[in-house]
Amino acid sequence: MDNCYDDSCKLPDLLEQLPQESFWDKPLYQWDGFWYRAYHLEAAMAFRSQFRPLQDDVFLASPMKTGTTWLKALCFSILQRQLDVDDDDDPIPESQAKKKIVDDEEDPLAKNHPAFYVKTLEVQVFTEKPPPDLSGMKSPRLFHTHLPYSALPDSINKSSNCKIVYIARNPKDTLVSMWHFFNKFRKPEQAPFPFDKAFECFCQGICLFGPFFDHVLQYWRESLKAPNKVLFLKYEDLKRDPKGEIKKLASFLERPFTKDKQVDEVIWRCSLDRLKNLEVNKNGVDPWVGVQNNVYFRAGIVGDWKNMFTAEMSEKLDQITQHKLEGSGLHLDEDT
Ligand code: PAP
Numbered sequence: 368m369d370n371c372y373d374d375s376c377k378l379p380d381l382l383e384q385l386p387q388e389s390f391w392d393k394p395l396y397q398w399d400g401f402w403y404r405a406y407h408l409e410a411a412m413a414f415r416s417q418f419r420p421l422q423d424d425v426f427l428a429s430p431m432k433t434g435t436t437w438l439k440a441l442c443f444s445i446l447q448r449q450l451d452v453d454d455d456d457d458p459i460p461e462s463q464a465k466k467k468i469v470d471d472e473e474d475p476l477a478k479n480h481p482a483f484y485v486k487t488l489e490v491q492v493f494t495e496k497p498p499p500d501l502s503g504m505k506s507p508r509l510f511h512t513h514l515p516y517s518a519l520p521d522s523i524n525k526s527s528n529c530k531i532v533y534i535a536r537n538p539k540d541t542l543v544s545m546w547h548f549f550n551k552f553r554k555p556e557q558a559p560f561p562f563d564k565a566f567e568c569f570c571q572g573i574c575l576f577g578p579f580f581d582h583v584l585q586y587w588r589e590s591l592k593a594p595n596k597v598l599f600l601k602y603e604d605l606k607r608d609p610k611g612e613i614k615k616l617a618s619f620l621e622r623p624f625t626k627d628k629q630v631d632e633v634i635w636r637c638s639l640d641r642l643k644n645l646e647v648n649k650n651g652v653d654p655w656v657g658v659q660n661n662v663y664f665r666a667g668i669v670g671d672w673k674n675m676f677t678a679e680m681s682e683k684l685d686q687i688t689q690h691k692l693e694g695s696g697l698h699l700d701e702d703t
Contacts, residue, residue, distance in 0.1 A: 378409050388573045391549045391560050395573065401515050402577050410493040414512075415520045417498060418488070423507040424529040425620060427485065430582045431513060431575055432544035433536035434602040436663045439481035440637035442509055442532060445617045447475070448629075476636060477645055480653060480660045487511045491655045513576040516585035524589075528596070532616065533586040536602035537701045538579055538688055539672035539681070542569045544665065546675070551662045566680055570687055580691035587697045603669050603701055609634045639667040669701050 382405055386397040395402040403411065427442060429435045475484060486492050488510050492499065501508065516524055523529055536544075542565065550559045572578030590599035598619045605612045610630050617624050617633075624630050635641060642648055643664035651660040672681075688699060 378405065378412070381408070381412075388568075390568060390573055390575065391552070391565070395575065399518060400578075400581060401518065402573055402575060404575060406494065407489045407513075407575075410489040411514055411518060413493040413498060414488050414514070415518070417493070418520050418522065420520075420522050420527045420529050421506065421508060422528050424523075424527075425507050425509050426519075426523065426529060426531045427509070427511040427534070428516070428531055428586060429511070429513060429534045430536075430541065430577065430579050432541050432548060434534040434600075434605065435487075435511060435513075436481050436642075437602075437605065437637060437639070437667075438532065438534045438600070439485035439511060440476055440642065441613060441616060441633065442620065443481060443484045444476065444633045444636050445613075445620055445622050446507060446509060448622060474636060476642065477647070479647055480651060480663070481642075482511075482653065482655070482663075485509050485511050487513065487655075489514060494655070515576065515582045516589055530595075530619065531586070531589075531597045532600065532619065533590065533597060534600045534602060534605075535583045535587075535699060537669070537672075537699045538569070539676060539684055540602075540669060540701065541579065542566065542574075542684075543672045543675050545569075545574065547665055548662060551658050562675055563680075566676075566684075570684065580688070583699070584691070584695055584697070587695060591696070601699070606669050639664055672701075 381398075382396055388395050388397070388402065390402070393404065396405060396408055397403075398408055398411075425442065425446070427435070427438050429438065482491065489512060492501070492510075512519070523531075546560065546562055546565050549565075553560065568574060569577070569579065572581070576582060586597060587599055590597040598616065600612060600616065610627070613630055613633055614624055617630075643661065648660045648664055652658070653660055653663075676684075692699065
């Protein structure tokens with residue numbers, strides 16, 4: 368089956384002019400400073416030339432493995448907001464609140480993976496030939512992209528009022544999550560990809576949609592320049608203070624919560640515990656990427672890198688992080 372990690376789609380004229388590197392034994396091509404699989408690059412080109420934004424479109428953006436699936440679920444739930452909440456202000460006991468939602472046949476997240484509702488443009492939309500007609504989508508349309516800010520169509524990043532929500536994560540947990548994810552594409556007879564090789568690649572900036580730090584910094588700077596257009600979130604902040612961060616997110620999306628229990632419902636509805644135990648996510652398959660849905664729901668913890676990194680690796684990546692982010696005002700430590 369053709370999926371986004373196949374190399375069947377090529378742009379021969381363009382590809383042969385681009386720098387190439389190996390990533391998990393597959394070729395990546397560097398275009399305008401960032402690394403792509405041929406398949407994604409072709410889709411990115413179609414996205415750039417064919418996408419027509421609407422003023423109220425919302426774009427989620429992220430490097431890989433920084434909380435995309437969580438953000439998709441959260442924004443979808445916030446914008447959809449047909450939550451089954453009581454109107455009174457009494458808090459629902461936690462056990463009842465959970466039962467109520469789990470029993471909720473109306474919750475689309477119980478039927479499909481979040482990526483079914485919030486499509487990644489260069490993976491699920493512009494890979495089709497011709498791309499599907501998006502004009503009939505309910506407003507505001509919600510999309511996701513892993514593309515760097517500089518690769519977005521000018522119609523989005525320069526000349527529209529579309530909102531962008533970005534999610535970043537500390538680089539160490541991002542790399543570990545990526546390592547687990549890409550190992551799922553290895554053949555059963557293959558051993559996991561050597562972690563030290565994955566580490567060196569990441570440190571050199573070679574990873575899908577990377578360099579990681581350039582990706583993060585582009586959106587960070589845009590969020591400082593235009594805070595009403597670009598909201599910059601961090602995975603660690605969402606874990607530490609879900610209520611505060613989700614309220615901030617809902618206000619940015621112009622769907623502010625009026626009651627705390629609405630926030631609690633969204634938090635639970637989109638929680639890793641709930642999503643990973645839904646039948647669709649336990650046994651369903653992601654047809655676009657060609658993996659089981661369950662690979663998107665793993666440990667979801669802050670500091671998982673400690674299980675993989677040596678002290679030397681930790682020190683080296685700390686130094687790179689410090690150097691790359693110096694003067695930017697951005698901190699990506701796991702406890703910030
Ligand atoms: P993608 O970029 O390929 O779409 P993405 O969703 O960003 O992947 O990353 C998956 C990570 O988010 C996993 O992290 P881990 O490998 O460190 O465990 C996954 O567990 C985590 N994740 C997925 N859904 C949630 C959620 N609802 N809450 C918290 N973390 C989540």
